[in-house]
Amino acid sequence: MFRFATVSTVLLAVASAFVLYAISYETRRLELHVNAQLRTVEKTGLDIAVLRAERAYLARPDRIEALARKIGLAPIEPRQYEYIPAAAPATSKRAP
Amino acid sequence: MKRSPQPLRVGPALAPKPGALHPHVHAPRIPLPRARLWLMNVVLSTVFVAIAGQTLRLAASSSPETRLSRAEPLHQTYIRPDIVDRRGNLIATDVNAASLFADPAIVRDADDAAERLAALFPDLNAAELRHTLADKSRRFAWIKRSLTPIEAQRAHDLGIPGLAFRREPRRVYPTRNLTSYIAGQVDIDNRGVSGIERHIDSIGAAEAAASPTPSQKPPVRLSIDLGIQNAVADALNAAMEHYKAHAAAGVLMAVDSGELLAAVSLPDQDPARFKDADEADRFDRVTGGVFELGSIAKIVTLGLALDELGATSTRFYDTREPLHIGRHTIAEQHRPNRPLTLADILIRSSNVGAGIIAMEAGVARQRAFLDRLGLLDTIRTEAGRVAPPLLPSNWGPIEGVTISYGHGLAVSPLQFAAAASSLVNGGIKVRPTFLLQDTVPPGEARVVSAATSAAIRDALRRVVSDAHGTGRRAEIAGYEIGGKTGTAEMPGRGGYKSNSVISSFLAILPASAPRYVLLVSLFEPQGIEETKGKTTAGLNAAPTAARIVERIGPMLGLIPATLAEAAN
Numbered sequence: 001m002f003r004f005a006t007v008s009t010v011l012l013a014v015a016s017a018f019v020l021y022a023i024s025y026e027t028r029r030l031e032l033h034v035n036a037q038l039r040t041v042e043k044t045g046l047d048i049a050v051l052r053a054e055r056a057y058l059a060r061p062d063r064i065e066a067l068a069r070k071i072g073l074a075p076i077e078p079r080q081y082e083y084i085p086a087a088a089p090a091t092s093k094r095a096p
Numbered sequence: 097m098k099r100s101p102q103p104l105r106v107g108p109a110l111a112p113k114p115g116a117l118h119p120h121v122h123a124p125r126i127p128l129p130r131a132r133l134w135l136m137n138v139v140l141s142t143v144f145v146a147i148a149g150q151t152l153r154l155a156a157s158s159s160p161e162t163r164l165s166r167a168e169p170l171h172q173t174y175i176r177p178d179i180v181d182r183r184g185n186l187i188a189t190d191v192n193a194a195s196l197f198a199d200p201a202i203v204r205d206a207d208d209a210a211e212r213l214a215a216l217f218p219d220l221n222a223a224e225l226r227h228t229l230a231d232k233s234r235r236f237a238w239i240k241r242s243l244t245p246i247e248a249q250r251a252h253d254l255g256i257p258g259l260a261f262r263r264e265p266r267r268v269y270p271t272r273n274l275t276s277y278i279a280g281q282v283d284i285d286n287r288g289v290s291g292i293e294r295h296i297d298s299i300g301a302a303e304a305a306a307s308p309t310p311s312q313k314p315p316v317r318l319s320i321d322l323g324i325q326n327a328v329a330d331a332l333n334a335a336m337e338h339y340k341a342h343a344a345a346g347v348l349m350a351v352d353s354g355e356l357l358a359a360v361s362l363p364d365q366d367p368a369r370f371k372d373a374d375e376a377d378r379f380d381r382v383t384g385g386v387f388e389l390g391s392i393a394k395i396v397t398l399g400l401a402l403d404e405l406g407a408t409s410t411r412f413y414d415t416r417e418p419l420h421i422g423r424h425t426i427a428e429q430h431r432p433n434r435p436l437t438l439a440d441i442l443i444r445s446s447n448v449g450a451g452i453i454a455m456e457a458g459v460a461r462q463r464a465f466l467d468r469l470g471l472l473d474t475i476r477t478e479a480g481r482v483a484p485p486l487l488p489s490n491w492g493p494i495e496g497v498t499i500s501y502g503h504g505l506a507v508s509p510l511q512f513a514a515a516a517s518s519l520v521n522g523g524i525k526v527r528p529t530f531l532l533q534d535t536v537p538p539g540e541a542r543v544v545s546a547a548t549s550a551a552i553r554d555a556l557r558r559v560v561s562d563a564h565g566t567g568r569r570a571e572i573a574g575y576e577i578g579g580k581t582g583t584a585e586m587p588g589r590g591g592y593k594s595n596s597v598i599s600s601f602l603a604i605l606p607a608s609a610p611r612y613v614l615l616v617s618l619f620e621p622q623g624i625e626e627t628k629g630k631t632t633a634g635l636n637a638a639p640t641a642a643r644i645v646e647r648i649g650p651m652l653g654l655i656p657a658t659l660a661e662a663a664n
Contacts, residue, residue, distance in 0.1 A: 056270035061326035078574030
């Protein structure tokens with residue numbers, strides 16, 4: 001009886017150690033994975049910041065203006081406005 | 097594990113002798129020696145202690161600090177929220193930059209390393225660098241912070257052992273020169289030192305951080321509109337070139353909220369090279385300098401006559417004779433042959449007329465009126481302190497007269513634009529702001545009556561629309577512009593320099609119900625063929641204002657008056 005208890009306790013201890021080792025190994029592997037993911041997230045976040053800055057740099061008004069003028073666009077002038085009664089918002093007058 | 101190997105059912109009479117286990121069951125067997133029992137106990141205890149230890153370690157170290165930590169001083173950088181314009185366009189943001197540091201303890205050849213680093217970064221001092229790298233007791237020393245990606249690659253390619261990089265946030269300004277005076281500057285630790293950047297620190301939006309992650313704080317939204325800012329800057333640049341001016345300033349302010357939609361000072365600076373710029377060239381003329389703005393100050397004098405002296409626009413003033421005060425004589429450039437009405441004094445820009453009003457009001461009332469408009473206060477905006485007005489040391493009758501037509505009192509263009517906004521918006525004092533206001537802040541205080549405000553608007557419109565008006569070159573078909581010209585001689589050594597002037601135009605648009613005030617100033621424009629060699633504001637600043645209004649009218653959603661009339 002004692003011998004059985006002793007042997008099974010030893011086996012249990014060995015088994016637990018093995019399971020714990022396996023879990024620990026798996027945990028470490030997952031942690032590395034999580035860290036890698038976190039690094040990716042961080043790096044992506046930083047890349048987004050750079051891209052936003054670059055986009056803003058490329059979209060700065062003086063550059064867009066020069067490009068727009070190159071393709072024949074220009075700021076609107078007062079004489080280009082036209083009043084079109086038909087396009088005016090509908091009033092209370094209704095067709096019979 | 098407890099040492100109680102005895103079975104529980106065993107009675108006291110059958111209790112085993114010490115050293116013999118289970119004598120009733122295993123009687124024939126040799127009793128286990130005490131040593132073996134001990135050994136078993138120790139082995140099992142060790143195993144279980146190991147298991148417990150491992151369990152505890154796993155429980156405690158769910159997020160282990162596995163990164164290599166270097167011996168380095170406690171160092172903080174700051175992450176900052178973005179700055180955007182009123183439409184959400186990016187003005188300033190943090191990006192990640194590499195900073196180079198050394199661990200002198202593992203730098204093998206300090207002389208060689210210092211020499212090669214100094215060759216790569218000419219702004220580094222080779223001798224100082226050699227000294228730093230040779231100090232083996234140190235484990236951390238910055239070499240150069242905030243490198244560009246190319247610089248970082250080159251430093252990496254040197255392959256010097258003991259050098260490493262650290263990521264730090266770095267502030268960038270994609271719009272560069274366009275907003276450099278407003279946005280301000282940050283220091284090497286990314287802390288704001290001037291402009292809106294400093295405001296961000298003062299409201300606690302910049303956070304100390306260990307890693308350069310983008311800030312989670314909402315962006316700081318300015319009242320500036322980048323499109324309008326650019327249009328104003330572009331038109332002013334063109335005007336500077338055309339009229340051969342040294343510098344220019346332009347302010348566009350919403351008259352009800354005090355929001356600044358554009359604040360341009362030329363020449364401007366690239367924020368990345370701000371420190372290298374000439375002292376005189378990195379000076380914001382909108383908020384950082386005070387100037388005598390000349391006859392545009394007559395708007396204030398008109399307000400004084402209407403509101404304090406109870407005059408009406410049609411009251412006559414005899415301006416035919418020059419004004420004598422002590423030994424000074426104030427005369428008109430073009431002597432009128434008939435008395436002028438109060439409105440005419442503004443329309444024809446009569447110095448004598450303005451002087452008569454100032455004398456009638458007296459120094460105390462004039463001063464109190466200017467104070468009420470906020471022209472004598474030191475004001476602040478979110479971008480910092482505005483240069484305080486320069487008052488005459490002795491404000492006597494003669495100073496009162498010169499101030500009435502814009503000499504003797506120097507204010508910043510921003511402060512003057514705010515006072516003008518208060519005069520034309522119905523008479524409510526406005527506080528200039530660089531931040532977007534979701535709601536129109538409740539008016540601080542009434543400075544002039546609504547009737548006075550209406551009379552000023554009417555007179556300003558006539559300066560542009562009247563055949564004798566000094567501002568008629570600001571007229572553009574469609575937009576109902578009102579305004580006032582001002583040509584001020586610049587003070588120089590031993591008095592005023594008649595050939596150096598600041599010519600300004602203050603426009604209100606649309607004149608009948610103003611939404612915006614635009615102040616344009618050209619510094620030291622030259623006489624050109626188009627202006628017949630003259631440098632008066634009516635010939636250069638007024639047409640420049642017209643060009644600007646033409647550009648920004650559609651952006652502001654101003655509908656040409658002709659169209660509005662047709663629609664009614």
